[in-house]
Amino acid sequence: MVTTENLTFYYKKEQHTFSFPDIFLEKQEDLLVLGKSGIGKTTFLHLLAGLLKPVNGTICIADTAINSLSARKLDIFRGQNIGLVFQKSHAIQSLNVFQNLQARLFFSKKAIHPKAIDQLLIELGLIEYKNSAIQELSVGQLQRLGIALSVIHNPKVILADEPTSSLDDENCKIVIELLKKQAKQTEANLIVITHDHRVKSFFSNTITI
Amino acid sequence: MNLLKISIQNMKIKPLYTFLSIFILALSIALLLGVQQLKNSFEHQIKNNLAGVDLVIGAKGSPLQLVVSSVLHLDNPTGNIPYDEAQKIRKNPMIKKAVPISYGDNYKGYRIVGTTSEFIALYGASLQKGNPVQKPMEVVLGYLVAERLYLNIGDTFLSSHGLIENEIDVHSDELTVVGILTPTQRVIDRLIITNLESIWQVHDHDDHDEEEEAEEHAEDHDHDDHDGEEEAKEHVQGDDHDNHNSHDQHQEEKEITSLLILFRNPSALLTFPRNINKNTNMQAALPKYELDRLYQFLGVGFKTVSWIAYLILIISGLTIFISLYKMVKERAFDLALLRTYGASNVQLIKIITYEGLLIVGFAFVVGFFVLKIALHYILNVLDGTKQQNILQNLPFEQLLYPVSLVLLITILSILLAIRPIMKMSISSILSREK
Numbered sequence: 001m002v003t004t005e006n007l008t009f010y011y012k013k014e015q016h017t018f019s020f021p022d023i024f025l026e027k028q029e030d031l032l033v034l035g036k037s038g039i040g041k042t043t044f045l046h047l048l049a050g051l052l053k054p055v056n057g058t059i060c061i062a063d064t065a066i067n068s069l070s071a072r073k074l075d076i077f078r079g080q081n082i083g084l085v086f087q088k089s090h091a092i093q094s095l096n097v098f099q100n101l102q103a104r105l106f107f108s109k110k111a112i113h114p115k116a117i118d119q120l121l122i123e124l125g126l127i128e129y130k131n132s133a134i135q136e137l138s139v140g141q142l143q144r145l146g147i148a149l150s151v152i153h154n155p156k157v158i159l160a161d162e163p164t165s166s167l168d169d170e171n172c173k174i175v176i177e178l179l180k181k182q183a184k185q186t187e188a189n190l191i192v193i194t195h196d197h198r199v200k201s202f203f204s205n206t207i208t209i
Numbered sequence: 210m211n212l213l214k215i216s217i218q219n220m221k222i223k224p225l226y227t228f229l230s231i232f233i234l235a236l237s238i239a240l241l242l243g244v245q246q247l248k249n250s251f252e253h254q255i256k257n258n259l260a261g262v263d264l265v266i267g268a269k270g271s272p273l274q275l276v277v278s279s280v281l282h283l284d285n286p287t288g289n290i291p292y293d294e295a296q297k298i299r300k301n302p303m304i305k306k307a308v309p310i311s312y313g314d315n316y317k318g319y320r321i322v323g324t325t326s327e328f329i330a331l332y333g334a335s336l337q338k339g340n341p342v343q344k345p346m347e348v349v350l351g352y353l354v355a356e357r358l359y360l361n362i363g364d365t366f367l368s369s370h371g372l373i374e375n376e377i378d379v380h381s382d383e384l385t386v387v388g389i390l391t392p393t394q395r396v397i398d399r400l401i402i403t404n405l406e407s408i409w410q411v412h413d414h415d416d417h418d419e420e421e422e423a424e425e426h427a428e429d430h431d432h433d434d435h436d437g438e439e440e441a442k443e444h445v446q447g448d449d450h451d452n453h454n455s456h457d458q459h460q461e462e463k464e465i466t467s468l469l470i471l472f473r474n475p476s477a478l479l480t481f482p483r484n485i486n487k488n489t490n491m492q493a494a495l496p497k498y499e500l501d502r503l504y505q506f507l508g509v510g511f512k513t514v515s516w517i518a519y520l521i522l523i524i525s526g527l528t529i530f531i532s533l534y535k536m537v538k539e540r541a542f543d544l545a546l547l548r549t550y551g552a553s554n555v556q557l558i559k560i561i562t563y564e565g566l567l568i569v570g571f572a573f574v575v576g577f578f579v580l581k582i583a584l585h586y587i588l589n590v591l592d593g594t595k596q597q598n599i600l601q602n603l604p605f606e607q608l609l610y611p612v613s614l615v616l617l618i619t620i621l622s623i624l625l626a627i628r629p630i631m632k633m634s635i636s637s638i639l640s641r642e643k
Contacts, residue, residue, distance in 0.1 A: 078549060091546070092543050106211065
């Protein structure tokens with residue numbers, strides 16, 4: 001369950017205040033947040049992920065008001081309950097595919113089950129790249145690894161920031177379907193923020209900011 | 210998966226940087242420890258081999274040469290002094306102990322020293338097996354001589370003239386091993402000890418041989434070359450005269466190389482050396498003073514190398530800092546990503562710290578390895594020339610200083626490198642990299 005109330009954020013440097021609409025998501029409910037560039041979509045996502053502290057308002061994820069958590073508790077909460085997917089997917093360069101997933105679980109303080117990792121890699125079509133270096137992966141493979149990294153720890157919420165912007169129509173569809181499937185499997189809320197209207201048809205719950 | 214493994218993986222992904230950081234640091238560690246060890250060994254060698262000798266009396270020449278040759282047994286002697294004169298000096302009431310030494314021969318590069326039984330006691334050695342020298346042509350071997358030349362009690366050998374191993378100028382008198390000394394870690398371990406009579410006897414026989422050869426040579430001239438008769442006669446007469454003189458001198462005026470003196474009271478150092486230098490044809494040299502002078506002279510070199518080592522250490526500290534700082538800056542997104550995984554700032558700092566400490570740890574291992582190889586090489590070179598193993602292992606306390614210094618520089622580098630992590634804004638880094 002994800003709820004936000006009266007959420008605002010102020011950028012000192014730009015002296016600009018963003019206000020965001022309240023959201024209320026039941027368990028496993030998806031949300032698409034649409035909006036033009038520069039409207040504060042990423043800020044909204046970072047507030048939900050606890051990477052930024054709101055000036056006003058509350059964010060509640062899985063019955064926890066994350067904006068009232070201490071820095072260390074927030075790190076732990078984020079690691080255990082939130083999965084992040086980025087437009088340009090990234091992974092730790094010095095670790096291979098399998099080690100990246102191991103590291104994700106390690107920092108989440110979740111048990112590392114190699115079989116579960118293998119199963120996820122099979123589902124995402126990455127099993128043959130299990131021991132590959134990150135630099136050896138294509139953009140599509142990297143995007144799938146990004147999805148794997150966001151769900152391997154069974155989060156409560158998957159937050160995706162422009163996950164399809166740099167993809168063609170076919171890959172756009174594949175990525176959204178994968179995200180929805182993984183969110184369903186892990187019983188997580190999926191919140192996608194994007195300016196890409198191609199994904200609109202995949203979501204029934206949409207807000208525009 | 211753990212933080213250390215991530216640090217190791219981080220190092221493996223940039224092998225050249227890692228190698229250079231380790232190599233430069235290892236080099237400075239090896240240099241620092243090497244210089245420290247050499248300085249230490251030199252000081253130890255001086256103190257250890259002085260054996261309480263307050264004064265060395267020998268032939269006029271360089272006082273440093275006299276001390277180095279008579280105390281450290283490293284250089285050639287300045288010449289000989291009459292034994293009679295030495296005996297007179299020995300009777301002086303200010304003198305507690307006076308040990309005459311005579312040398313000029315070697316066996317396979319190891320010096321043969323003719324002396325009295327007091328010499329062995331002077332260096333704190335005692336017999337490990339066998340008996341002391343009782344008759345001429347008997348020798349007692351220093352511990353290392355016996356070990357390295359595989360000599361045992363009852364073995365005999367022929368000495369060579371001079372202080373460098375040679376097979377041309379070999380004496381005809383056999384020396385017999387009668388005893389082997391205990392190890393002392395002093396110069397005596399590398400000496401062959403005999404009595405003064407052995408040295409005189411070996412050289413007397415050689416003089417006799419030369420005399421006989423000269424006479425035969427004269428007879429040949431007499432028979433074969435009548436025209437050169439007068440010239441030959443002159444030659445023979447000349448040689449005869451010299452040899453007889455020399456023979457008489459050996460019989461009547463025996464010589465030694467130097468006299469090692471220990472005073473009853475240190476105040477004797479103020480007057481005694483001056484008297485010797487002023488009133489005799491001999492010179493008195495103060496070992497402590499001369500060796501301090503030598504150390505001061507060499508100290509300039511030690512200091513220069515030390516400064517170079519410190520400079521390299523600072524450069525290697527900078528290399529570690531640059532390497533870690535670059536890692537933090539270049540992989541800011543990776544670190545921010547780890548924060549989204551749930552990693553705390555402390556965990557990120559630990560990753561960087563482990564990297565720094567791993568570099569230092571490897572550098573120490575490599576540094577020690579390089580130092581051991583270098584010292585082994587130096588030892589071999591020294592063994593081949595001076596038969597002197599002057600290197601001492603560095604005591605633990607003296608290792609602490611360079612180790613602490615390297616650790617301090619590393620910690621400083623780490624602290625400077627992790628500053629960006631402390632100020633890291635995950636949101637801005639992730640937004641920038643989108």
